[in-house]
Amino acid sequence: MDTTQNQRDWTSHPPLIAPGYKSTIFRGPSQNLITVPELMKPSSGPIFGLESVAPLDHDLTKNGIKNGEPLGERIVVSGRVLNQHGQPLKNTLIEVWQANAAGRYVHKRDQHHAPLDPNFFGAGRCVTNEEGIFKFYTIKPGAYPWGNHPNAWRPNHIHFSVFGPNIGTRLVTQMYFPGDPLLDYDPIYLAVPEKARERLISSFDLGLTEEGFALGYQFDIVLRGHHSTPFENE
Amino acid sequence: MNKLGQTPSQTVGPYFAYGLTPEQYKFDHTSLATPVLLDARKNSQDAIILRGKVCDLHGEAVDDAMIEIWQVDQEGKFQIKPHQGFFSIGRMGTGTIEGNLFEFTTCIPAAEKPGQAPAIHMIVFMRGLLSHVYTRVYFEDFKELNQEDPYLKLVAEERRSTLIAQKVQESPVTIYEFNLHMQGENETVFFDY
Numbered sequence: 001m002d003t004t005q006n007q008r009d010w011t012s013h014p015p016l017i018a019p020g021y022k023s024t025i026f027r028g029p030s031q032n033l034i035t036v037p038e039l040m041k042p043s044s045g046p047i048f049g050l051e052s053v054a055p056l057d058h059d060l061t062k063n064g065i066k067n068g069e070p071l072g073e074r075i076v077v078s079g080r081v082l083n084q085h086g087q088p089l090k091n092t093l094i095e096v097w098q099a100n101a102a103g104r105y106v107h108k109r110d111q112h113h114a115p116l117d118p119n120f121f122g123a124g125r126c127v128t129n130e131e132g133i134f135k136f137y138t139i140k141p142g143a144y145p146w147g148n149h150p151n152a153w154r155p156n157h158i159h160f161s162v163f164g165p166n167i168g169t170r171l172v173t174q175m176y177f178p179g180d181p182l183l184d185y186d187p188i189y190l191a192v193p194e195k196a197r198e199r200l201i202s203s204f205d206l207g208l209t210e211e212g213f214a215l216g217y218q219f220d221i222v223l224r225g226h227h228s229t230p231f232e233n234e
Numbered sequence: 235m236n237k238l239g240q241t242p243s244q245t246v247g248p249y250f251a252y253g254l255t256p257e258q259y260k261f262d263h264t265s266l267a268t269p270v271l272l273d274a275r276k277n278s279q280d281a282i283i284l285r286g287k288v289c290d291l292h293g294e295a296v297d298d299a300m301i302e303i304w305q306v307d308q309e310g311k312f313q314i315k316p317h318q319g320f321f322s323i324g325r326m327g328t329g330t331i332e333g334n335l336f337e338f339t340t341c342i343p344a345a346e347k348p349g350q351a352p353a354i355h356m357i358v359f360m361r362g363l364l365s366h367v368y369t370r371v372y373f374e375d376f377k378e379l380n381q382e383d384p385y386l387k388l389v390a391e392e393r394r395s396t397l398i399a400q401k402v403q404e405s406p407v408t409i410y411e412f413n414l415h416m417q418g419e420n421e422t423v424f425f426d427y
C-alpha cells in the first residue's frame with residue numbers, strides 16, 4: 001500500500017510560516033506537525049449534502065437583493081471537485097464568500113473606504129452533483145487594500161471552503177482570476193510553491209459564459225487521496 | 235498513474251464570519267454548523283462546555299480565528315441530521331465572546347476505535363494561517379485511556395499536556411478548558427492527518 005497517497009502534499013501547500021505574509025510569523029506553528037500513520041488517519045466523517053443548501057444559496061447575484069440588482073460584472077463559476085486520480089467527488093459541499101465589486105466585504109470589521117452594495121451579501125454555498133460538478137453565480141469581486149506592507153492590495157479572489165469524504169480532505173482556499181497583475185505582489189498567493197500556484201487561478205471559459213448574462217470562469221478543485229472513502233451517512 | 239496535484243490551501247482571512255459562521259455574528263444567512271453540537275435541553279446530564287482561546291506567539295488571544303470541532307456522539311457515530319439532538323460538527327469564531335473565547339456545547343464522545351481514548355478533533359483556521367492545522371482534544375478524566383491512546387503515544391511526553399482539556403467547573407454544567415498556543419513555550423501539538 002502506498003502510504004503517501006492521502007498525505008497533505010507540502011510541496012503543493014504554502015508553509016505555516018511565510019515571512020512575506022507577516023502575521024504567519026506569530027500565528028503559524030513553529031514545531032513540526034506530528035505525522036500520523038496512514039492506518040490511523042480518520043477515514044470517515046459526516047457528509048453534508050443537498051439538504052444543506054437553500055434554493056438561492058448558489059446565486060449570490062440574487063441572495064442579497066433588497067431593492068434592486070447588485071452592481072458589478074456578473075460571473076458564473078463552475079468546476080469539478082476531484083480526487084488525485086481524477087475521480088469526481090459527488091455530494092461535496094462548497095461554501096464561498098467574497099468582497100463586492102468595489103472590493104468591500106459586508107464583514108463589520110472591513111473598514112476599507114469603498115461602498116457597500118445594499119443588494120450584495122457575498123456569501124453562498126453549493127454542492128457537487130453526480131459528476132462532481134458545482135456551479136454558482138456571483139459578481140466579480142474587486143481588489144482591496146490590506147495592511148501587510150505599504151500599498152498592499154489583495155488580487156481579486158473568491159474564498160472557498162470545501163468538505164470532502166473525511167476530515168483530512170477539508171480545504172479552505174481562494175480562487176483567483178487570470179491575468180491579474182496583483183498576483184505578482186501578493187504574499188498570500190506567492191506563499192504557495194511555484195509549481196502549484198496556477199492551480200488557484202480560474203480560467204475564462206467562453207463555453208460556460210451565458211450569452212447576455214454572465215462571464216464564465218472554470219475552477220477545478222483537487223482534494224487529496226485517491227481511494228473512494230466510504231461515506232458515513234448515519 | 236498520473237496523479238493530479240492537490241489544490242493548495244490559502245488562509246481563511248479575517249472576513250470569514252458572514253460566510254462560515256453567520257448566525258453567531260448576527261448576519262442574515264444560515265449557519266451550516268454552530269457552537270452547539272448537543273441539544274442540552276434533551277440531554278442536559280451529558281452536556282459539557284468546551285471553552286478556550288487561541289494564543290499567538292505573544293500570548294494574545296486572537297479575535298479572528300475560526301475553530302471547527304468534529305466528533306462522534308456517545309455511541310461512536312458521526313451524525314449531521316438536524317433534530318436528532320446531536321450534530322457532529324461545531325464551528326465558532328473567536329470574535330464574539332469577551333476574552334476572545336470559543337465555547338462549544340457538546341458531550342464527551344465515545345472513543346472512535348477500541349484502544350483509543352475519547353477525543354474531539356479540532357481544526358484551526360485563521361488570518362495568518364495559510365493552511366489549517368489539526369489537533370485533538372483529550373480529557374483529563376481518562377488518565378489510563380490517555381496513557382494508552384495511540385495518537386498521544388506519537389507525541390513526546392513533555393508535550394502531551396497541550397492536548398488535554400482541564401476541568402475548570404463541575405456544576406451546574408461541566409466546563410473544560412482547552413487553550414491553543416500557536417507558538418511559544420507551550421506550543422500546542424498539531425497533527426498532519
Ligand SMILES: [Fe+2]
Nearest residue numbers: 154157159247
Ligand atoms: Fe479576502
